[in-house]
Structures are given as C-alpha cells and as structure tokens.
Amino acid sequence: MKKLPRTPTATGPSVSFTGTVLVDGIRGAMDGSQVNMAHVHFSPGARTYWHTHPVGQTLYGTDGVGLVVSRDGTVVTLEPGRTVWIPPLEEHWHGALDNQLMAHIAIQESDEDDETVTWLEPVSDEEFARANAVAREL
Numbered sequence: 001m002k003k004l005p006r007t008p009t010a011t012g013p014s015v016s017f018t019g020t021v022l023v024d025g026i027r028g029a030m031d032g033s034q035v036n037m038a039h040v041h042f043s044p045g046a047r048t049y050w051h052t053h054p055v056g057q058t059l060y061g062t063d064g065v066g067l068v069v070s071r072d073g074t075v076v077t078l079e080p081g082r083t084v085w086i087p088p089l090e091e092h093w094h095g096a097l098d099n100q101l102m103a104h105i106a107i108q109e110s111d112e113d114d115e116t117v118t119w120l121e122p123v124s125d126e127e128f129a130r131a132n133a134v135a136r137e138l
Contacts, residue, residue, distance in 0.1 A: 012040070012048075016119050019046025019095070026105070034110040041103040042066060047095025047128060050120035054111040056088040059104045066102030067131050068094045069123075075134040078104060093123045098132045 004027055012021030019042065026037035034055070039062065050071070059068060061078040068076045068084045071091040076084055078094065086092050096102035108116050 012046075016049050016051070017046065018049070018122055019043055021046050021048075021095075035107065036110060036116050037105060037107045039103065039105050042096035042101060044096050044100055045098050045128075047123050048093045049122050050091055050093050052089045052091055052118045052120070053086065053108045054088055054115055054118070055109040056090075057086045058107040059084045059086070059094060060107070061102070061104050063103040064096060064101040065135075066094060066096050066100075066104065067135055068092060069127075069131045073130075075131050075138070077135050077138055078102065091120065095123075095128075097135060098128070 007025040010023045010025070012023055021043070022041040024039040024041075026039060027035070041063075047067075059078060061080050061082045061084075063080060066078040068078055068086070069092060070086075078084055094104070110116050
C-alpha cells in the first residue's frame with residue numbers, strides 16, 4: 001500500500017479547454033498500471049476541445065450537471081453518481097452546461113506509446129448551444 005502525494009490544482013490549458021477548468025490529479029500510470037485519473041471542475045459554459053482517447057475514457061459525475069457529446073451528435077447528461085463510457089478513438093467533448101458548474105472524475109489508460117489523449121479543434125459556440133438545447137429536452 002502506498003499513500004500518494006497530493007498534487008497542486010492546475011488550470012486546464014487553453015489549448016485543450018474553453019472557459020475556466022481546474023484539474024486535480026488523482027494518479028498517473030505507475031507500477032505497471034496504465035490508468036490515469038483526475039477530478040476535473042468546469043465553470044458554467046466551460047468545456048474540453050474535441051478529442052479522442054486511444055484506450056477509451058470513463059467519466060464519473062461528482063457535482064452539478066454536464067454534457068458528454070459525440071461527433072455523431074449524441075448528447076448525454078452527466079450528473080453526480082452517473083458514469084459515462086466513451087469507447088476508444090470516439091471523437092467527443094465534455095463540459096458544464098451553460099448555466100451550471102460540473103465536475104467529474106476522468107479515468108483513462110495510456111496506450112503502448114504512453115498516450116492518453118489526442119486533442120482536436122475547439123467546440124464551436126454553435127455546437128455548444130445545440131448540445132445545451134438537446135440536454136434541456138432530455
């Protein structure tokens with residue numbers, strides 16, 4: 001058993017996120033495990049860029065209400081206690097609704113090249129507005 005050190009809260013970089021995003025690292029790959037985890041906090045309207053994960057990603061909602069959106073237009077809401085699985089290489093984004101904060105635990109594995117994510121382009125304001133409109137109808 002090993003008690004891991006706390007890591008300082010980091011600001012999500014503007015090359016991967018829109019809006020204010022705070023990231024608390026939980027753990028990285030270690031001791032043969034390729035699992036990486038973080039507790040990510042999104043202010044209202046904040047979101048990731050479009051991206052993929054080579055080995056997929058699990059999101060577990062902890063606070064507020066958020067969105068998980070795939071390139072085909074599927075919108076899933078993420079609330080406390082809800083888990084969403086995104087398969088390997090599926091283009092998607094996630095973030096808070098336009099009027100609520102959201103936080104989730106993000107869990108993903110590194111691939112054989114030590115990669116966990118491939119960042120793509122920003123989510124447009126139109127894409128974000130559409131996802132919020134769909135979420136209000138769910």
